[in-house]
Amino acid sequence: MNVICRLFKESPHPDEKQRMQLSKQLGLHPRQVKFWFQNHRTQIKAIQERHENSLLKSEIDKLCDENKSLRETIKNQSCSNCGFASSNKDGTTPSPTEGQKLRIENARLKAEVEKLKSAMEKHPHGSSPRSSYSPGNDQDDRSSFEFLNAGCGLEKARIMEAASRAAEELRKMASHGEPLWVWSYETGREMLNYDEYRKEFCAEEENDSNMQPRKKSVEASRESALVFVDLPWLVQTFMDVNQWKELFPCLISKAATVDVICNGEGVNRDDAAQLMFAEIQMLTPLVATREVYFVRYSKKISANQWAIVDVSVDRGEDSTDASLHKCRKRPSGCIIEDKSNGHCKVTWVEHVESQRSTVHSLYRTMVKSGLAFGAKRWLSTLQQQCDCLVFLVATNVPLKDSSGVATLAGRKSILKLAQRMSRSFCRALGDSSFNSWNKITSKTGEEIRVATRKNHNDPGEPLGTILSAVVSVWLPVPHHILFNFLRDENRRNEWDIMSKGSTVQTIANLAKGQDRGNAVTTMAMQNEEHKMWVLQDSSTNTYESMIIYAPMDIKGMQSVMTGCDSSNMAVLPSGFSILPDGVESRPSVITSKPEEEKSAEGGSLLTMAFQILISNASATKLSLDSVESVNTLISCTLENIKTTLQCED
Numbered sequence: 001m002n003v004i005c006r007l008f009k010e011s012p013h014p015d016e017k018q019r020m021q022l023s024k025q026l027g028l029h030p031r032q033v034k035f036w037f038q039n040h041r042t043q044i045k046a047i048q049e050r051h052e053n054s055l056l057k058s059e060i061d062k063l064c065d066e067n068k069s070l071r072e073t074i075k076n077q078s079c080s081n082c083g084f085a086s087s088n089k090d091g092t093t094p095s096p097t098e099g100q101k102l103r104i105e106n107a108r109l110k111a112e113v114e115k116l117k118s119a120m121e122k123h124p125h126g127s128s129p130r131s132s133y134s135p136g137n138d139q140d141d142r143s144s145f146e147f148l149n150a151g152c153g154l155e156k157a158r159i160m161e162a163a164s165r166a167a168e169e170l171r172k173m174a175s176h177g178e179p180l181w182v183w184s185y186e187t188g189r190e191m192l193n194y195d196e197y198r199k200e201f202c203a204e205e206e207n208d209s210n211m212q213p214r215k216k217s218v219e220a221s222r223e224s225a226l227v228f229v230d231l232p233w234l235v236q237t238f239m240d241v242n243q244w245k246e247l248f249p250c251l252i253s254k255a256a257t258v259d260v261i262c263n264g265e266g267v268n269r270d271d272a273a274q275l276m277f278a279e280i281q282m283l284t285p286l287v288a289t290r291e292v293y294f295v296r297y298s299k300k301i302s303a304n305q306w307a308i309v310d311v312s313v314d315r316g317e318d319s320t321d322a323s324l325h326k327c328r329k330r331p332s333g334c335i336i337e338d339k340s341n342g343h344c345k346v347t348w349v350e351h352v353e354s355q356r357s358t359v360h361s362l363y364r365t366m367v368k369s370g371l372a373f374g375a376k377r378w379l380s381t382l383q384q385q386c387d388c389l390v391f392l393v394a395t396n397v398p399l400k401d402s403s404g405v406a407t408l409a410g411r412k413s414i415l416k417l418a419q420r421m422s423r424s425f426c427r428a429l430g431d432s433s434f435n436s437w438n439k440i441t442s443k444t445g446e447e448i449r450v451a452t453r454k455n456h457n458d459p460g461e462p463l464g465t466i467l468s469a470v471v472s473v474w475l476p477v478p479h480h481i482l483f484n485f486l487r488d489e490n491r492r493n494e495w496d497i498m499s500k501g502s503t504v505q506t507i508a509n510l511a512k513g514q515d516r517g518n519a520v521t522t523m524a525m526q527n528e529e530h531k532m533w534v535l536q537d538s539s540t541n542t543y544e545s546m547i548i549y550a551p552m553d554i555k556g557m558q559s560v561m562t563g564c565d566s567s568n569m570a571v572l573p574s575g576f577s578i579l580p581d582g583v584e585s586r587p588s589v590i591t592s593k594p595e596e597e598k599s600a601e602g603g604s605l606l607t608m609a610f611q612i613l614i615s616n617a618s619a620t621k622l623s624l625d626s627v628e629s630v631n632t633l634i635s636c637t638l639e640n641i642k643t644t645l646q647c648e649d
Helices: 002-010 016-026 030-076 099-121 144-153 156-175 194-201 231-239 241-249 363-369 375-393 408-431 477-486 490-493 554-561 622-642
Strands: 181-185 189-192 216-225 250-263 273-280 290-302 305-311 328-329 330-337 346-357 438-441 447-454 464-475 503-511 517-527 531-540 545-552 574-580 606-614
Touching: 030 181, 030 189, 030 194, 156 194, 156 273, 156 290, 156 305, 156 330, 189 216, 216 375, 231 241, 231 290, 231 330, 241 250, 250 622, 273 346, 290 328, 290 346, 290 606, 328 554, 346 375, 363 447, 375 408, 375 531, 408 464, 408 503, 408 517, 408 531, 408 554, 408 574, 408 606, 447 622, 464 622, 477 531, 477 545, 477 574, 477 606, 477 622, 490 503, 490 517, 490 622, 531 554, 531 606, 545 554, 606 622
Parallel strands: none
Antiparallel strands: 181 189, 216 346, 250 273, 273 290, 290 305, 305 330, 328 346, 330 346, 438 447, 447 464, 464 606, 503 517, 517 531, 531 545, 545 574, 574 606
């Protein structure tokens, strides 16, 4: 049967010669082989049609909600809660006044006091659960007490039982092939067969409201890859919330351990379980951040195989806050298998339910297809980050991969500085609760999101008021071409208005991965009036590419290149995130080589972000001059990119 299934993947319409060969090989009549292929094609087509119908129904519901929201916006010219005008005459969204901000903050604090009173009534002194997630921490205090109440309301024994069942489901989801997972020869990806899934795992949940497609958008994906990493280290990293967050900076904007259910056994913490919270983001303000509350469970399957399982645990109606329950994880996570050569095979399964919500048209295809938050994104990021860690600690780096830096200490110091710069960029870019975005319109017609924040005492950033401005656009250019253009220091003058008329010279270039696009570069830009150094971190994987850069103090950068500590060096990064647009070609004939399945390359989703220190004083309000400056910067840069790549509107 494996032979016939493999042939079906390569060619769902075999010719007579292939059918004859197969019938001899399997001892079947040629007509039996012919009818098997016909029936299998019909089955897969029916599964795909049901899946697409479900997606279309969900999309129609989203559009109806969006239409209703737009009608309400037009009907109500101002917000009844805070008094903000919905728009100015020019169509822009006005910034709230200081008084309005104080009224909102006052209302939020009153709500928090009520939550505290409720928590104290439910948990008298000395009876509250152990937690590292409290309003005093640098976490989202809006959510902490709901989580504490939920953790107390669930018996730990029941949580462990649910985690154990989830581990078994994940193991099957990771290892089973057809009919549970069906290969789609239209998209070139595996697709979960929900009929088989319900038979296997949900026999008693047919009427479960969480499974109703009109109430939830359900996404399922699976990917496997070899990762250059040590198995015990990877297990430990997943079970340490801070290390996990640092491993996926472009995906996780916030994360916290709410409660430890079980510490586990041994050094590697077999059977460890903990209650966790995370905000999962895309690097654009146009896609809402997903908030998810779940149990993470580590389980040793065999001597060389571990499972890391994430599963959301249902809460009672009295403790459920719909505003936080935006995303729910069915058994998800990864199976990690040690290959004894410094590599691990990681099979990642991502299976989530999310609340229906309006998605910006630019990213609708990415989100609807499951690519935006799916297994491919998690696994691609893991591969890239592990490669970077290997290069960070390497002591035998070839000269061609470490030009311009004389010592290993200098190399390590620069790579750590670039790592911190990239994390800062990711934190400033997404639609997480860190940022409160306002809309303005660029000089070329695009919507720009702007936000301000105040840095009072972090030495890693300039002190004062920082303005962030972000724009996302579609360009008819393949993402790898756009990435190579923007990271090339020799072509920087073609888009960077700050380097116009300057000579650009590479001071140092450090590889941080096997792909030549993963590198950290120090550049010197000089003209008749001034000289400036720029640190650039470029990274790419099969899902996403980024170019992040920041102007640097020359003397400070020279000391870093000799190996001095860079942790207190102020960095304010800007840069780009580039994604394939998610529009896939659909070839009519399936070839045996996956790389030949794409008949044409799509375009790119480009997100461009700039950060500017607008005042050294922390209490400064956002001025019209600052908004105008960043508007000009974004508009001119975007126009230069379009002109150079010949993709003007």
